[in-house]
Amino acid sequence: MTKLIAHMLPGVFLIVVFSLLKAYVIPAHVTFESWFVYVNFLVWVVCITVPCVIYYLRTPPGIDHK
Secondary structure (H helix, E strand, C coil), rough: CHHHHHHHHHHHHHHHHHHHHHHCCCHHHHHHHHHHHHHHHHHHHHHHHHHHHHHHHCCCCCCCCC
């Protein structure tokens, strides 16, 4: 489980960076656009699912590496 968390840390870091950019750099009228809402959702999904997929491809469930 700690390896999974280690794989997810870069994604969480990217989410935090994107959220800070959205809050302080990107103008408010852009954040209310419908395309930006989809981009925001896509960034969150990619940052969470891609590290999980990479982790499970490298260590399939049911295999004990201890």
